[in-house]
Amino acid sequence: MSELRVEELSAATIVAVNNLSLKPGQEQFLAPVSYGIAATAVNPQTSWQRVVLDGDEVVGFVSASFGADTPDEHFHNVLWRINVDADDQRRGIGRFAVNALIDEARARGVDHVxxxxxxxxxxxxxxxxxxxxxxxxxxxxxxxVATIRVTS
Known part of the structure; x- marks a missing residue:
């Protein structure tokens, strides 16, 4: 595994994100990627979408929002979607993406996601x-509904 990194979702990576594969049975738990990508256009101030790259290859996608203006507290700071390509699962990529999300939450002064x-x-x-x-x-x-605490 090369060095993993996260980058903002872009026109250059969106096709690769849409082509991430799932293992059999996972599709019932995950809405189409385009639903998550559309959130950026609707709420660019609160949306946080990143691709996970291994070298130059897109191997994962994570979508979250922070500070959403909604009466339901569960949606204020929320991880909406995380998916790792079927061939790349069980390599620590999902954990890496969650850690990047936690780093972002910490930078925003958020105490949980x-x-x-x-x-x-x-x-x-x-x-x-x-x-x-x-x-x-x-x-x-x-x-x-599950929570992860963000420590400083």
Whole structure:
């Protein structure tokens, strides 16, 4: 593995992000990438979208928002999506992306980040727990709300 880095989503990387593959069963837990990318156009001040590169190859994508103006506190600082190409999973890329998100949260003075996901056998819960998210509640649609604390 080369040195991983994150870069802002751009016209040069958007096609590669749209072509990231999933392992069988993962697609039911992840909306199309274009949904997450559209968030930047809608809320450029609060949206944070980055690609993870291994050398020059896009191997992952992470989308979050900070300080969203919504009455539901779960959505104020939230990881919306993280996906790592199927061939690159289990190499630490997802953890690297979460750490980049935590660094961004820290720089913004945020004390926690939430993630909301659907529970299920092939779902992301084990990954989120491994990287430090702890379940704290449920949405009205029975999705899990988990939080990771940002330390200074």
């Amino acid at each position: 939430n993630v909301i996901y659907e529970a299920g056998a092939d779902g992301p819960e084990a990954f989120f727990r491994r990287v430090g998210f702890e379940p704290v509640g449920e949405t009205e649609y029975a999705e899990v």
